[in-house]
Amino acid sequence: MIRKIVLIGAGNVATHLGQALSGNGREIIQVYSRSAESAASLAQILNCPRTTSLADIRADADLYLFAVNDDALAEVLRQFPHKQALVAHTSGSIPMEVFEAGFQNFAVFYPLQTFSKQSKPDYANIPLCLEANTPANYTLIEKLAQRVSNRVVSANSQQRRQLHLAAVFACNFTNHLYTIAADILEQHQLPFDILRPLISETAAKVQNNLPARVQTGPALRNNQQIIKAHLKALEALPDYQKIYTFITQSIIHSSK
C-alpha cells in the first residue's frame, strides 16, 4: 500500500496532484523543487517539508512521483538517489522506458487534464492513465489512483502518446482557437464574454454525442461565399488565415 509520497516538482501538475493525493491515510512527506520559491510555496499548501537538493530526498517513501518538465526529467532521474524505490512520472509524452536505465520499480501516473493556477478541476472525474513495469507495481498505483479518481484507465506508452496528441488537439489547440476568436472580437471592440455561452455549449454538446455528429458551420455546408468572405476578413492575419484554410479543408474532407 502506498501511504508516504514524495513529490518531485512543484508546478501546476504537482500542486493539483499533491492536493488530490494527500489525506485519508496518505501523506505527501516531502516536496522537491530546484526552485526554492516553488518548493516553499507547495510545501506550505501541502503542509509538509521541502528540499531543493535531490540528495536530501527522504529514503522512506512508498512512491516518488515525478511531475517535472519533460525536458528536465531524464537529468532529475539520473541524479535521483533511491534507485530501488517505486518511482512514477506524470507525463503524457514520455515513454515508461525512461526509467529502464537504473530503476527496478517504475510506473506512469498520467492525469489527462489541463491544470493551471487559475482553476481547480474535480479530480474524481479526471482520467488517470496508468502503466507499470510489473503487475505488482501496477496494482500499487492502481489502488492509489482509485482513491482519487473514478476514471482509472490502463494505457501503455504507445497509447499514452496518442492520448497526449489527442489532448493537444482537444485542449491546447482548442484554447488557441478561443484566443483567436477573442482577438478578432477585440479588434472590433466586442467583448469576449459574448462568446462564452457558445463555447460552453460547444463543449457540452460532445458530452453526449460524438463530435462528428454535431458539426455545424459554413465549412460543413461547403458555403464558399461565406468561406471566401472570412478568408478576406483575415487577410491581415496570416496565421489565422492559414488555420482557417486548413481546418475548413479538413471539415470538407471529413464530411464527404
Place this chain on the structure above:
Amino acid sequence: MIRKIVLIGAGNVATHLGQALSGNGREIIQVYSRSAESAASLAQILNCPRTTSLADIRADADLYLFAVNDDALAEVLRQFPHKQALVAHTSGSIPMEVFEAGFQNFAVFYPLQTFSKQSKPDYANIPLCLEANTPANYTLIEKLAQRVSNRVVSANSQQRRQLHLAAVFACNFTNHLYTIAADILEQHQLPFDILRPLISETAAKVQNNLPARVQTGPALRNNQQIIKAHLKALEALPDYQKIYTFITQSIIHSSK
C-alpha cells in the same frame, strides 16, 4: 408590441427560436418551409398551422422571422408577399442591406449559439445580436429579445460579421478539433469518453479567464522534441498534420 410571429424556415435555428419565442402572450401563428415534412414537423412542435407556399403566408403577423439557409434567403425574400411588414433574418453573415431591395421595416435577430437537434441550449443565456433599420423597429425587436434572453446586444452588420467569424473559430472549428481527437483515439482503440472531462475543463477555464492567459501545452513551451514526435505521428494524416503545424506556429507567435 410583437405578439404574432410567422417563422420562415424549419431547421435547427427556427425550431429552437420558435420554442423560445412562443408563450407568455406571444404566438407563432404559422410556419413556412419549402419542405412539407419539415413544415409539418415544426408545426407540430409549436402547435400551429404551416404552409409550403410563400404566397399563402398570413398577412397579419407583427414579425416575419427568416431562419432559412443563407443561400436561400435572397430568393425567399424576393418571393415574400408582405413587403410592408416588419421582417428580420437570423444570420450571422448576411448584412442587413439584403432587405433594402423591397422592404421598409427590417431588422436582424442573430442568436450567437450552435443549434442541433441533439441538444436544447438555455435561451436565457444566449446572446441575441440585434440591428434594425429604424430606432422604432429596433425597440420592437429589442423588447421581444429581452423576453427570451438576458444577453441582448446591439451589433451592426460589420460587427456581426466579425462575431460570426469569431464563432466559427470558437465553435465550428473547435468541434472539428474534437473530431480529430476522437479520430486519433479511435485509430488506437481508445474511447472518446476519456477526453470528455478535458474538453469540459478547457471550456470551463475560459468562462472566468481570457484564453490567452490559460494556454498550456508543448507549443506554448516551444517543446520541439514533442512537436516533432507529434508531427511524425500524424504523417499518414496530412490534413491533421497541417492543422497541427499552423496552430502550433500561431501559438508560438502569440506567446512571444
